[in-house]
Amino acid sequence: MPPVATAAPSASVAPEAAAKGPVLKAQDPVKQGMSVAGVTALCEDNLEVARQLLATIRARKGAATESLTWEDTFGRLDEAVLSINNASEFPYLIGVAHPEEAVRTAARACETKTDKLVTGIYLDAELAEVLRAFAERVKASGGELSPERQRFVEHTLRDFRRNGIDLSPEQQARLRQLNEEITQIGQRFIAEISSSKGTIRVRPAQLAGLPDAYVKAHPPGEDGMVEITTDYPDYYPFVQYALDRDAAKELYRHFVNRGGTVNVDRLDRLLTLRAEKASLLGYPTWAHYAIEPRMAKTPEEVDAFLDRVGAIIKPAVNEELALFKEEFARVTKSRTKKMAPSDRYFLTERLKDKRYAFDSKELANYFEIEAVTRGLFAITAKMYGLEYRQVNEEAWHPDVKVIELWSSDTHEPIGKFFLDLHSRDNKYKHAAMFTVRTPRTLPSGERQGPMAALVCNFPRPGEPMPHDQVVTYFHEFGHVLHHLLTETELASFAGTNTSRDFVETPSQMFEEWAWSRPVLDLFASHAETKAKIPDELFQALTNSRRFGMALATERQLFLARLDFAYHSRKPGFDTTEVLEEIHGKHFSFPYVPKTHFQSSFGHLIGYDAGYYGYQWALALAYDVLGRFKKEGLLNPSVAKSWRTTVLSKGGSLDERGLIEKFLGRPPSEAAYGDFLRGG
DSSP: OOOSSOOOOOTTSOHHHHTTOOOOOOOOHHHHSSSHHHHHHHHHHHHHHHHHHHHHHHTTTTSOGGGOOSTTTHHHHHHHHHHHHHHHHHHHHHHHHOSOHHHHHHHHHHHHHHHHHHHHHHTOHHHHHHHHHHHHHHHHTTOOOOHHHHHHHHHHHHHHHHTTTTSOHHHHHHHHHHHHHHHHHHHHHHHHHHHOOOEEEEOGGGGTTSOHHHHHTSOOOTTSOEEEESSHHHHHHHHHHOSOHHHHHHHHHHHHTTTHHHHHHHHHHHHHHHHHHHHHTTOSSHHHHHHTTSSSOSHHHHHHHHHHHHHHHHHHHHHHHHHHHHHHHHHHTOSSSOOOTTHHHHHHHHHHHHHHOOOHHHHHTTOOHHHHHHHHHHHHHHHHTEEEEEEOOOOSSTTOEEEEEEETTTOOEEEEEEEEEEOOTTSOOSOEEEEEEOOEEOTTSOEEOOEEEEEEEEOOTTSOOOHHHHHHHHHHHHHHHHHHTOOOSOGGGSTTOSOTTTTTHHHHHHGGGGGOHHHHTTTOOOTTTOOOOOHHHHHHHHHHTTTTHHHHHHHHHHHHHHHHHHHHSOSOSOHHHHHHHHHHHHOSSOOOTTOOGGGGOTHHHHSTTTTTHHHHHHHHHHHHHHHHHHHOTTOHHHHHHHHHHTGGGTTSSOHHHHHHHHHTSOOOSHHHHHHHHTO
């Protein structure tokens, strides 16, 4: 790939020459970054472009205030943000998804380099001086910026403060060290989870209760035993269906202990570093620091929100728990044996079958990954006026499909995304959307379109796909659309660059489509007969939907409170003891001794003090759904309103304001509360 910039301007270059900056060109990170040399160059070349762009801002120091323009101050800073994203987004993805260890290692090296540069930006007094001078001029003149630009100014000045611009040189040096070590530990923590694979060996008879396809896919070895791993396609069906609950509990132990004690030690160190950083910046705890820029603003508001949701579900939790205990006693023929957290999936399944005649194994026969994908494309094409075109391009693994997104109205390209849907060794173990390229119109007028990747661990083509995984697919595709349909001016606010406790709202809302009969009829058919889902089976799915929801929500609140406890307390505590404490207070299933779930809780890295955001965003999602349900889930008019009012805006405007504009009123938790109560 040719160089993307001119030579870096030095400190001796005249301000007017330096102000021209490098020539930005649209990137294709996937074509460049799939080898050790390629990903290293992708990272380093674009970081160098960012440095040059920042130098042009710095070169304006001392210039007459009235001569400062948006283009050579904050506009140039956003170009630097774009270059940093170009450097880091694809390496972050292949650091957890590329099949070759050498490439993953080289890719992960970029995160440290990127964080070092970003830390430097917010500790750069000369840079801050120029940006503040422009902001003060605009303020003094009465304001001349668009809402998006004004928001960028406010957020940037806030982030300078939050990242240590007012600290002493000695404190800033320590902050740099903290940031670097925090990044490195987070990388190692996630990599350890990705590379971990626990196994149990069971007799063929211990597969009783599992779907036939699962049993066929797990034949006994030469010793007559069957190996079951902690990878998602193995783990979840086993704990959900296996009649041997002791074996399921043993597999659960291995699953939650992924990452091992080495990750427990890493978490101890990480919490200490985060607490020190928060204190250095003037915050009582990491929770206070992390939540300040989010919608909730304060830990107190988060606590109050979690308490409200907890109070709503408490009666239903007690009712469900009593039923679970009765059923568990029948299965185990014991009233003294304790349930394990893994039994929640199993008991939910059995009781849904008993109470509602719902058989999830039978329903899975109506879903197959390629058919679901076609259906997902057809649905969103109708809603948003889109066209999907699969293209024959190389990606980081043969499993990966490359899809271009076009406008069916203008017949112009919108962006591109990659589907990496199936499990393999050393691959990211969950389901997530990764940004691959941030969109922005470049100073030359050239448009760099958005790219995203969907990384999941779904069944392979031809295999039954559980409905809950269909729901997950819709959820993650909601993130893809949020990124691809962005129309912001600034890279800093593109797509999912929103408040962390809002970002899940579009994706959680889109899960509802996977529960709609008209939607499912577009793609769901029996693997053998090709018949649509029978009315009685769909009705059983609908009737059973809320059953087990209270205990599932309770688990989400437990995870949020665990995350919050880790980041609200003074470091030095035993994270396993705190796990056991929070588990006992906030989750109805007993803690399993000798487990350390925190070692595999990957959200502690990216969602630190922010796991509550899933519930917070869900409350917003149910509020938004009210309009869709009233006007039609597949109604192009309401979908267009959602796209233009919310999805296209990314993080460029206040999230409460976006929801209020879409609904015609301020957001409310009432709809979510009604849903949790069964209304």
